[in-house]
Amino acid sequence: MAVNAARDLPKAAAAAAIVALAFLPMAKMPAFYESFIYLIFFWVSLSTSWALLSGFAGYFSLGHAAFFGVGVYTTAALTTKFGMPFLVTVPVAAALAALLAAGIGAVVFRLRRLRGELFALLTLAVTFVIATIILNTPIDGGGGVFMSAVPLPDLMPTQTGTIYILGFAMCVLTLATAWWVAHSRLGLGLFAIHDDEDVAEAKGVPTFRYKIAAFALSAGIAGAVGGIHAMYVGFITVAGTFELTVGLYVVLMSVLGGARHWLGPAIGATAITALLYAFISGGEAIMGRAIVGLILIAAILWLPDGVIPAIQAWLKRRRAAAVTTRAAVVPVVAAAAPTISERSILQVRGVTKHFGGLQALAGVDLDVHEGEIFGLVGPNGSGKTTLINVISGFYPLTSGTITLDGAEIGRDPAHEIARRGVARTYQIPRPFANMTVLDNVALCATFGGPRRSKAEMRDEALHWIGFTGLGGKEEVLPAGLNLHERKFLELARALAARPKLLLLDEVLSGLNPTEIDNAIRLVRAIRAQGATIVFVEHLMRAVVELSDRVAVLNEGKLFALGKPREVMRDPRVVSIYLGKAYAA
Amino acid sequence: MPSATLLGQALISGVLAGGMYGLLALGLSLSWGLLRLVNLSHFALAFLAAYLTYELGTTYHVAPWWAAAMVVPVMFVIGLAQHWLFDRFKVNELASLLITFSFAVILEVAIQLYWTADYRRFETHYSTLSIKWGAFYIPVLDLVLCLVAGVLAVGTWLWLRKTYVGKALRAAAEDADIAAAYGVDHKKLAYLLSGMGAAYAGIAGTFIALIQTLAPAQIWVWLGGVFAVVIIGRLGNPLGALLAGMLIGASESIAMAVLEPAWAPVVSFSVLIAILLWDPEWL
Numbered sequence: 116m117a118v119n120a121a122r123d124l125p126k127a128a129a130a131a132a133i134v135a136l137a138f139l140p141m142a143k144m145p146a147f148y149e150s151f152i153y154l155i156f157f158w159v160s161l162s163t164s165w166a167l168l169s170g171f172a173g174y175f176s177l178g179h180a181a182f183f184g185v186g187v188y189t190t191a192a193l194t195t196k197f198g199m200p201f202l203v204t205v206p207v208a209a210a211l212a213a214l215l216a217a218g219i220g221a222v223v224f225r226l227r228r229l230r231g232e233l234f235a236l237l238t239l240a241v242t243f244v245i246a247t248i249i250l251n252t253p254i255d256g257g258g259g260v261f262m263s264a265v266p267l268p269d270l271m272p273t274q275t276g277t278i279y280i281l282g283f284a285m286c287v288l289t290l291a292t293a294w295w296v297a298h299s300r301l302g303l304g305l306f307a308i309h310d311d312e313d314v315a316e317a318k319g320v321p322t323f324r325y326k327i328a329a330f331a332l333s334a335g336i337a338g339a340v341g342g343i344h345a346m347y348v349g350f351i352t353v354a355g356t357f358e359l360t361v362g363l364y365v366v367l368m369s370v371l372g373g374a375r376h377w378l379g380p381a382i383g384a385t386a387i388t389a390l391l392y393a394f395i396s397g398g399e400a401i402m403g404r405a406i407v408g409l410i411l412i413a414a415i416l417w418l419p420d421g422v423i424p425a426i427q428a429w430l431k432r433r434r435a436a437a438v439t440t441r442a443a444v445v446p447v448v449a450a451a452a453p454t455i456s457e458r459s460i461l462q463v464r465g466v467t468k469h470f471g472g473l474q475a476l477a478g479v480d481l482d483v484h485e486g487e488i489f490g491l492v493g494p495n496g497s498g499k500t501t502l503i504n505v506i507s508g509f510y511p512l513t514s515g516t517i518t519l520d521g522a523e524i525g526r527d528p529a530h531e532i533a534r535r536g537v538a539r540t541y542q543i544p545r546p547f548a549n550m551t552v553l554d555n556v557a558l559c560a561t562f563g564g565p566r567r568s569k570a571e572m573r574d575e576a577l578h579w580i581g582f583t584g585l586g587g588k589e590e591v592l593p594a595g596l597n598l599h600e601r602k603f604l605e606l607a608r609a610l611a612a613r614p615k616l617l618l619l620d621e622v623l624s625g626l627n628p629t630e631i632d633n634a635i636r637l638v639r640a641i642r643a644q645g646a647t648i649v650f651v652e653h654l655m656r657a658v659v660e661l662s663d664r665v666a667v668l669n670e671g672k673l674f675a676l677g678k679p680r681e682v683m684r685d686p687r688v689v690s691i692y693l694g695k696a697y698a699a
Numbered sequence: 700m701p702s703a704t705l706l707g708q709a710l711i712s713g714v715l716a717g718g719m720y721g722l723l724a725l726g727l728s729l730s731w732g733l734l735r736l737v738n739l740s741h742f743a744l745a746f747l748a749a750y751l752t753y754e755l756g757t758t759y760h761v762a763p764w765w766a767a768a769m770v771v772p773v774m775f776v777i778g779l780a781q782h783w784l785f786d787r788f789k790v791n792e793l794a795s796l797l798i799t800f801s802f803a804v805i806l807e808v809a810i811q812l813y814w815t816a817d818y819r820r821f822e823t824h825y826s827t828l829s830i831k832w833g834a835f836y837i838p839v840l841d842l843v844l845c846l847v848a849g850v851l852a853v854g855t856w857l858w859l860r861k862t863y864v865g866k867a868l869r870a871a872a873e874d875a876d877i878a879a880a881y882g883v884d885h886k887k888l889a890y891l892l893s894g895m896g897a898a899y900a901g902i903a904g905t906f907i908a909l910i911q912t913l914a915p916a917q918i919w920v921w922l923g924g925v926f927a928v929v930i931i932g933r934l935g936n937p938l939g940a941l942l943a944g945m946l947i948g949a950s951e952s953i954a955m956a957v958l959e960p961a962w963a964p965v966v967s968f969s970v971l972i973a974i975l976l977w978d979p980e981w982l
Contacts, residue, residue: 233930
């Protein structure tokens with residue numbers, strides 16, 4: 116009971132705070148306080164909405180003012196020019212801002228060269244363009260828009276009270292949305308995009324769609340906030356609405372509080388708003404700007420993750436002794452007799468891949484049978500890893516077809532291929548750096564495998580953590596693992612997706628002989644559970660021990676194919692590996 | 700539709716005004732392309748230099764070229780100091796963007812506190828000089844600016860291409876660790892480059908003082924256009940920065956002649972967005 120009470124305490128406190136704040140305008144306090152608290156709600160909503168894309172997925176936008184401004188001017192134009200009731204314009208403002216963001220996202224997220232800072236500057240550029248358009252068209256026309264004639268609904272006894280309650284509702288709604296996103300499938304995908312977008316896509320996260328969804332949601336909230344703020348401001352100008360500092364403040368507040376946490380921006384926003392207010396009321400508005408700038412510099416240098424993550428890390432260190440999750444150790448059983456059917460699960464036909472003038476794959480044909488372990492060998496630069504990258508969809512094909520289980524996948528995006536049952540590992544492990552081992556594996560179960568409940572995903576993840584011998588490391592971040600453990604984490608992540616076809620890229624390189632023996636047993640056990648395995652390997656002992664068939668690639672072409680011992684004795688194969696002198 | 704003479708004049712003034720874009724883009728492009736640091740305070744530094752030139756010129760009657768000789772080394776030192784901070788805290792691209800943004804805000808406040816938010820104009824007798832060429836007028840100051848920008852861009856380009864230091868810098872930009880393993884002292888070069896970038900901002904600032912009307916808020920006016928120029932001209936490519944600057948300058952000027960002047964800001968971004976979408980090989 117005591118534990119329950121402790122757990123319910125934050126919920127009870129939050130509920131009490133919501134009720135108290137909602138009835139505050141009834142207290143008939145001076146309008147000055149209502150305005151001040153409204154401003155806190157305003158900045159909390161705006162910075163939290165910014166963090167939905169920029170904090171969670173790591174695409175920093177410097178153009179949040181653009182979406183906010185679209186909201187402000189939508190409400191301003193619809194109420195003053197078309198006489199639409201104010202409350203109706205707010206959802207319209209949200210919809211327009213969201214639509215704009217989705218449009219921008221559909222264009223910029225397709226750019227293959229889009230890096231973080233390019234996105235930041237593009238969003239900044241969009242702000243200038245929209246500000247110029249509004250300034251030069253009748254939407255504003257350069258004179259500004261007066262809102263004084265627009266009637267406010269009588270939600271509260273006073274005007275400021277009504278604006279207060281609208282801002283408060285917006286704030287609660289925004290925080291609820293942020294909480295929901297952070298704990299949903301969408302949020303999980305966004306966090307993975309933040310850490311390593313390519314890997315997220317390969318594990319089945321529809322990165323393009325998720326980024327657009329987050330962008331539209333983020334902008335939509337900013338638009339609604341802008342719609343309400345239009346009434347607060349009263350007189351709207353382009354210079355005031357699209358002020359550069361709006362974009363700066365939301366970044367500052369979120370970074371200060373912790374942009375990756377749903378509550379982080381709210382903490383930062385409350386602190387900074389109070390601080391700015393202190394300066395403005397002291398008549399030092401200009402100094403306030405400089406001091407906010409200084410705080411941002413200090414925060415980024417000394418507290419790069421923000422206040423909330425810093426507190427969380429501190430709490431975690433205090434509780435480090437009590438490990439809450441532990442995977443059952445699953446004994447690795449000896450493999451049952453292999454059952455290889457003649458049916459081919461993977462068909463590769465005439466596959467070519469060019470990088471500019473370089474031909475990495477020059478027409479490869481392969482058939483992999485269901486249930487077999489298929490070795491892929493060849494000298495460095497022969498195209499082995501490229502073939503893995505093409506099958507898993509990381510590189511688009513230049514020409515040819517790839518069929519999985521009868522379905523053509525050669526032109527599908529990587530996350531579709533992952534969902535059809537193809538999982539891969541990376542030669543150099545690429546775990547999600549900000550997620551624990553358990554979360555890393557659970558993410559791959561969530562996006563790669565069939566849809567299941569959260570608890571089932573967790574059990575699935577724990578099963579594979581135990582299977583790969585990582586039991587006891589569930590709550591560790593990848594940085595705390597050694598190379599051997601990271602390689603097994605790669606395996607656990609791939610297995611959690613329950614793949615039909617598992618692509619292993621040099622899982623054995625860098626391991627010592629005992630670890631290699633373990634890994635070989637593990638690969639056999641994986642096959643015994645029904646997966647087909649294609650593996651790239653340089654270690655000949657493992658290739659000969661493990662594979663049912665071996666394909667040798669050379670200069671992007673299939674050079675030899677057959678039983679491992681026969682292929683490895685083929686003088687032509689020996690000659691491409693060691694030079695002609697050894698072939699005799 | 701305006702006359703051919705007007706369009707020709709717009710083209711000439713645009714290309715010449717584009718020299719300023721190119722000059723401002725030069726330092727930014729170098730630090731972004733070769734050091735992976737996005738320096739938003741570049742504009743604030745240029746305006747600080749402009750205000751210093753103005754102050755030296757109006758209060759102490761120092762000629763602009765002597766003012767530049769004093770201001771540019773100061774800027775170089777500020778560039779070094781900034782880089783010390785980046786180096787000390789191992790700042791990445793995004794963090795550098797936020798930090799220099801804040802630094803620019805602080806500089807803006809400092810400028811406003813000392814010189815106030817009023818417009819300032821540094822009047823010189825050559826500020827209105829122009830050469831008549833056929834039906835067209837060529838402003839002398841803009842021409843000098845373009846020549847200086849051209850010399851700096853070509854000089855920097857040759858330096859990066861032909862000398863050991865330049866090649867080492869480009870190698871370090873590709874992969875600092877590997878370059879270090881081959882004996883490239885990346886840190887020292889990075890300091891040199893940061894100092895140079897700020898010095899270029901100083902040179903640009905001298906011309907801003909002579910050509911433009913000064914106000915603290917003007918710092919941000921250049922931001923969007925110059926970033927478009929840096930990206931179009933390719934990161935780390937001095938010649939590209941200059942040519943892209945002239946392209947943007949000309950297109951803005953022609954847009955102003957054909958449409959209304961207030962539409963000019965849209966042009967550079969439309970060109971940028973169009974080029975990003977077109978996604979040509981050379982970008």
